[in-house]
Amino acid sequence: MAVEPKIRLDHVSKVYPGTDTPAVSELTLDIDPGEILVLVGPSGCGKSTTLRLINRMIEPTGGRIYLDGDDVTDVNPDQLRRRIGYVIQQIGLFPHQTIAENVATVPKMLKWEKKKISARVDELLDMVGLDPRVYGGRYPKELSGGQAQRVGVARALGADPSIMLMDEPFGAIDPITRESLQNEFLRLQDELRKTIVFVTHDIDEAIKMGDRIAILGKQSVVHQADTPERILAYPVDDFVRSFIGAGTAMKGLAFERVGDLDLAPFDGPNGNGESGAEPTGTITADATLYEALEEMLRTADGKTIVLDDSGEPAGVVELSHLSDALRTAQDEARRHYDELEAAS
Ligand SMILES: Nc1ncnc2c1ncn2[C@@H]1O[C@H](COP(=O)(O)OP(=O)(O)OP(=O)(O)O)[C@@H](O)[C@H]1O
Numbered sequence: 251m252a253v254e255p256k257i258r259l260d261h262v263s264k265v266y267p268g269t270d271t272p273a274v275s276e277l278t279l280d281i282d283p284g285e286i287l288v289l290v291g292p293s294g295c296g297k298s299t300t301l302r303l304i305n306r307m308i309e310p311t312g313g314r315i316y317l318d319g320d321d322v323t324d325v326n327p328d329q330l331r332r333r334i335g336y337v338i339q340q341i342g343l344f345p346h347q348t349i350a351e352n353v354a355t356v357p358k359m360l361k362w363e364k365k366k367i368s369a370r371v372d373e374l375l376d377m378v379g380l381d382p383r384v385y386g387g388r389y390p391k392e393l394s395g396g397q398a399q400r401v402g403v404a405r406a407l408g409a410d411p412s413i414m415l416m417d418e419p420f421g422a423i424d425p426i427t428r429e430s431l432q433n434e435f436l437r438l439q440d441e442l443r444k445t446i447v448f449v450t451h452d453i454d455e456a457i458k459m460g461d462r463i464a465i466l467g468k469q470s471v472v473h474q475a476d477t478p479e480r481i482l483a484y485p486v487d488d489f490v491r492s493f494i495g496a497g498t499a500m501k502g503l504a505f506e507r508v509g510d511l512d513l514a515p516f517d518g519p520n521g522n523g524e525s526g527a528e529p530t531g532t533i534t535a536d537a538t539l540y541e542a543l544e545e546m547l548r549t550a551d552g553k554t555i556v557l558d559d560s561g562e563p564a565g566v567v568e569l570s571h572l573s574d575a576l577r578t579a580q581d582e583a584r585r586h587y588d589e590l591e592a593a594s
Pocket residue numbers: 266267269273291292293294295296297298299300451
């Protein structure tokens with residue numbers, strides 16, 4: 251039996267006052283419990299508007315919004331927002347409040363006891379990797395961009411909402427800090443299993459963060475909503491193809507691990523008795539096929555040795571493994587879309 255979606259957008263539209271063209275037009279999308287659904291699309295396609303419609307910072311001009319099966323389109327927005335955490339790019343921390351006070355915002359609104367609030371603030375700061383004794387008493391201007399962004403995440407998690415809306419949360423951060431924030435957030439999500447709608451215009455971030463990605467065109471028209479693997483293997487139209495850009499096949503290799511392949515045998519350092527017949531590069535079995543390709547290119551070999559846990563050669567991965575894996579992914583995706591079409 252299919253799970254009930256956590257969030258259901260049913261033909262949701264938004265026409266801003268004083269404009270003729272809808273910012274979002276008849277958007278229909280289901281978001282499952284515990285998944286990260288990434289909205290990705292060109293600037294101005296209505297991603298932020300869609301997030302703000304979900305927590306009713308703005309009112310839809312058409313359609314219905316359901317949470318856990320309940321129509322919340324007309325529910326009091328204040329009540330709704332307690333169930334929903336919201337993180338934005340420019341964090342919006344209150345400058346004259348300490349970090350602890352900032353993180354306490356929602357629990358205070360909910361009139362929790364002081365002791366409970368203070369314990370929760372410590373727990374949240376710990377959760378996002380900031381020592382509450384060091385950072386709790388600081389003010390926002392005394393933090394780096396990456397630290398401030400972590401505080402933004404901690405604040406949004408304040409009352410343990412089951413839904414998080416994240417609008418380019420790591421957008422204004424340098425690439426290295428950004429990558430570590432993404433990794434930390436994915437680790438946190440492994441424990442918390444929130445339902446997350448995550449906006450970005452960066453397809454690589456979408457591929458990394460998304461359980462599913464919805465690729466939106468103008469007015470939030472959904473061109474394709476699916477797993478990153480399927481979107482990379484089988485873009486459904488030219489818009490998606492051009493949006494995901496160059497290197498699609500290579501990106502698809504990041505989803506499979508070398509250890510899952512049926513490896514070619516390793517014949518010894520100089521297989522067939524000829525010097526240099528065996529590859530020189532090595533990778534471990536938990537490496538992705540993307541990393542295997544990288545190693546083949548680095549060593550200018552068409553294959554590379556796979557080492558087991560004790561560092562001994564377990565076999566050899568060859569270029570043909572990579573093309574086979576891509577073909578299998580494409581075949582699976584094509585079959586999936588054929589079945590969907592046949593069912594419709
Ligand atoms: N308050 C507003 N009043 C009128 N039009 C608005 C308002 N907010 C957004 N828009 C318009 O709605 C459309 C969608 O904007 P939105 O910010 O949702 O897009 P986006 O996909 O998030 O863009 P970006 O990636 O650039 O942040 C744009 O054409 C924008 O100009």
